[in-house]
Amino acid sequence: MVLPSLKFSAAIDSVSQTQSISDGKTLVSKGGVFELGFFSLGSTTKRYLGIWYKNIPIDGVVWVANRANPINDSSGILTFTSTGNLELRQNDSVVWSTTYQKQAQNPVAQILDSGNLVIRNEGDTNPDMYLWQSFDYPSDTLLPGMKLGWDLRTGLERKLTSWTSPDDPSLGNFSWGLMLYSYPEFYVMKGTQKYYRTGPWNGLQFSGVSDQIQNQNAMFVSNDEELFYSYTLINNSVTVKVKIINASFQTHVWEKEKEKWRVNIITPGDFCDMYGLCGANAVCSITDSRVCQCLEGFSPKSQQEWNTSNWRQGCxxxxxxxCKDRDVFVKYVGMKVPETTHTWVDENINLDECRARCSNNCSCMAFTNSDIRGAGSGCVLWFGELFDVKESQTGGQDLYIRMSGSEFDGHNKSVTIIIATTIAATGAIILFCIFVICRVRRNNAESKVKDNIESQLGDLDLPLFDLLTITTATNNFSLNNKIGQGGFGQVYKGKLADGRDIAVKRLSRGSGQGITEFITEVKLIAKLQHRNLVKLLGCCFQGDEKLLIYEFMVNGSLDSIIFDQVKGKFLDWPQRFHIIFGIARGLVYLHQDSRLRIIHRDLKASNVLLDEKLNPKISDFGMARTFGGEQTEGNTNRIVGTYGYMAPEYAVDGLFSIKSDVFSFGILLLEIICGNKNRALCHGNETLNLVGYAWTLWKEQNALQLIDSSIKDSCVIQEVRRCIHVSLLCVQQYPEDRPTMTSVIQMLGSEMEMVEPKEPGFFPKRISDEENSSSNPNQMTSNDKLTITSLDGR
Known part of the structure; x- marks a missing residue:
């Protein structure tokens, strides 16, 4: 029987068993939100049947029926079979079809405003009675109201699978689904290999997902019939979707005014999210100087591998x-709990009963509440090795881990000694501080500026060095010890009596401007602890001297290597890529993970120091600004920093934000790749700065010409290309077009899809080559100067 094609006089949302949809015809949901029909992607002529947002022209496809079997021309037609199933045909071949077990009576196919394509019996709109629905067979997108998980009655698994590429919706390498353990949890899988896990649902959220999603009510349902995650929107006027794109799942929000998708959250978000990074019986912390640490009572299985940062053998x-009463349990706070492969769950007992259960079972390694809402309830026990544990910056939950009683006794003795020593040392520091303050007061210092410094530094938990100690260490600030100079003073190398090498930043006398930066730097760095930030050992304020004492970086500053034709040859691409990641991690800590939200405002190659293993350390916080709460931007009438690294909105209008640092990072990233400073470069008949030069090569599809000739033999082309792409996204004209540093790390460390960069922001006038910049410890100052010549605003 030949079914007639439906003749559309107006937009309709359903077809009956006697109708069909041919290529060029569509169904539109009742409220005009979603549309069903045939479409092509990119420049291909392949045709797919799918669902998309009707009024969103960019990246709107949310479901594809024949994603693995495209139609080669416009001959496709969607019809009902005699059994009531939908069937997509190309000529005489069946391309795709539905199947269901329920009895069909006058079936109707309808596209709903939720984005769900359903087959139902005519007149029956009860969702529980749908014969079939596309929500049960998702593609790469999770819409509000969809279920991700299992129907235990039928064995149906609902999971997301990535597209192969933006122009190819066939099944990609990554999927996101629920593992049916005793304590279920979601995984992102790369093929059959685990790539990332969310952690189990703890009543409030997934244990390993620290970001709270705004405008969403999330829920996890677990019963004898179903196990699934779903979400609804608090404000239905906002368009939200969750997509799996390569190795990450991302929350996208449509910005109607700007006509673009804003990526709100990307998960996994940092290195500690990578599955099994630290191996068994270890905890991963992105803020620690060493990312992986063995749990209390455990030691590295291979100390040699551990020392090389290969932690996967674990502890x-x-x-x-x-066993039993002789062992103790150590409480860890704010944790992504271990993988739940070998767990036991009882939702009806409390934490004390849970502890007793674990204590009486010699194989039990850890326990916690299964539901952390309120005072907590339920019990989860872990058996065997504890795998993929992470310290969460926000979120997480308490975890109690077993420790040998004898090990704990020894640990307590050490703790007692440490506490006693710490109290004594703290007392000595307090006495010394009191002495210094009294000495200053007895001298009746008349300078208001000095009084200001004293009052602001007096309450810092930071060692105050005696001036004699520092003058001895630096050989009385000998010229032979001088290793750097900047706008606010000089930097000297020194050696303390205990043999430690130090870098001493000496503020110029009479520098009223520099005093403010001195106080800022002390107060900021004293509160910051991260492996990619330079460590402040102490300070000295005595008489006219204002000194900052840092750890010494044996390899100096980054600019002294990458801009040197000889030294640059010894910094190959893997080392440069390592440095890029380290700088990005440091910025993520400043912008997001530290107790204060900090904008550096003077990120550049000379303010990145390298230790003996070429680990990068961001330095010089004299220009930095702090924010509290959710504030991310500010403005100033006093422009400080280094031209060439400044974002346009900051250099011109004094507006700064975390996106100002992102702009500076983009410049620095280009400099690391090409080994040139951001200054005038010739390209054809044009004189361009480095950004303009990179953009021109990008448009010409010759971006790889940027690569420093000294690293061409060692570079990984795909990594370099991604770095160039990311750098151009970072230097966009408008702050809202630049990614966050969290997104930057994700883009650099995965194969995720990236948007095309727009024309970068250039200064529309010539800028003098005088550098307004601060000094950095450990290095002779290089010329981070820039002349930008006759460039039109883009």
Whole structure:
């Protein structure tokens, strides 16, 4: 029987068993939100049947029926079979079809405003009675109201699978689905390999997902019939979707005024999210100087591998468990709990009963509440090795981990000694501080500026060095010890009596402007602890001297290497890529993970120091600004920093934000790749700065010409190309077009899809080559100067 094609006189949302949809015809949901029909992607002629947002022209496809079997021309037609199933045909071949077990009576196919394509019996709109629905067979997008998980009655698994590419919706390498363990949890899989796990649902959120999604009510349902995650919107006027794109799942929000998707959250968000990074019985912390640390009572299985930052072999017990009352449980706060492969769950007992259950079972390694709402309830026990544990910056939950009683006794003795020593040392520091303050007061210092410094530094938990100690260490600030100079003073190398090498930043006398920066730097760095930030050892304010004492970086500043034709040859691409990641991690900490939200405002190559292993350390916080709460931007009438690294909105209008640092990072990224400073470069008949030069090569599809000739043999082309792409996204004209540093790390460390960069922001006038910049410890100052010549605003 030949079914007639439906003749559309107006937009309709359904077809009956006697109608069909041919290529060029569509169904539109009742409220005009979604549309069903045939479409092509990119420049291909392949045709797909799918669903998309009707009024969103960019990246609007949310479901594809024949994603693995495209139609080669416009001959496709969607019809009902005699059994009531939908069937997509190309000529005489079946391309795709539905199947269901329920009895069909006058079936109707309808596209709903939720984006769900349903087959139902005519007149029956009860969702529980749908014969079939596309929400049960998702593609790469999770819409509000969709279920991600399992129907235990039928064995149906609902999971997301990435597209192969933006122009190819066929099944990609990554999927996001629910593992049916005793304590279920979601995984992102790369093929059959685990790539990332969310952690189990703890009543409030997934244990390993620290970001709270705004405008969403999330829920996890677990019963005898179903296990699934779903979300609804608090404000239905906002368009939100969750997509799996390569190795990450991302929350996208449509910005109607700007006509673009804003990526709100990308997960996984940092290195500690990578599955199994630290191996068994270890915890991963992105803010620690060493990312992976063995749990209390455990030591690295291979110390040699551990020392090289290869942590995947994990840790082993120092002492065997004695079981029952002789063992103790160490409480870890704010944790992504271990993988739940070998767990036992009882939702009806409390934490004390849970502790007793674990204590009486010699194989039990850890326990916690299964539901952390309120005072907590339920019990989860872990058996065997504890795998993929992470310290969460926000979120997470308490976790109690077993420790040998004898190991704990020794630990307590060490703790007692440490506490006693710390109290004594703290007392000595306090006495010394009191002495210094009294000495200053007895001298009746008349300078208001000095009084200001004293009052602001007096309450810092930071060692105050005696001036004699520092003058001895630097050989009385000998010229032979001088290693750098900047706008506010000089930097000297020194050696303390205990043999430690230090870098001493000496503020110029009479520099009223520099005093403010001195106080800022002390107060900021004293509160910051991260492996990619330079460590402040102490300070000295005595007489006219104002000194900052830093750890010494043996390899100096980044600019002294990458801009040197000889030294640059010894910094190959893997080392440069390592440095890029380290700088990005440091910025993520400043912008997001530290107790204060900090904008550096003077990120550049000379303010990145390298230790003996070429680990990068961001330095010089004299220009930095702090924010509290959710504030991310500010303005100033006093423009400080270094031209060439400044974002346009900051240099011109004094507006700064975390996106100002992102702009500076983009410049620095280009400099690391090409080994040139951001200054005038010739390209054809044009004189361009480095950004303009990179953009021109990008448009000409010759971006790889940027690569420093000294690293061409060692570079990984795909990594370099991604770095260039990311750098151009970072230097966009408008702050809202630049990614966050969290997104930057994600883009650099994965194969995720990236948007095309727009024309970068250039200064529309010539800028003098005088550098307004601060000094950095450990290095002779290089010329981070820039002349930008006759460039039109883009």
């Amino acid at each position: 082993i017990q120092n002492e065997p468990f004695h």
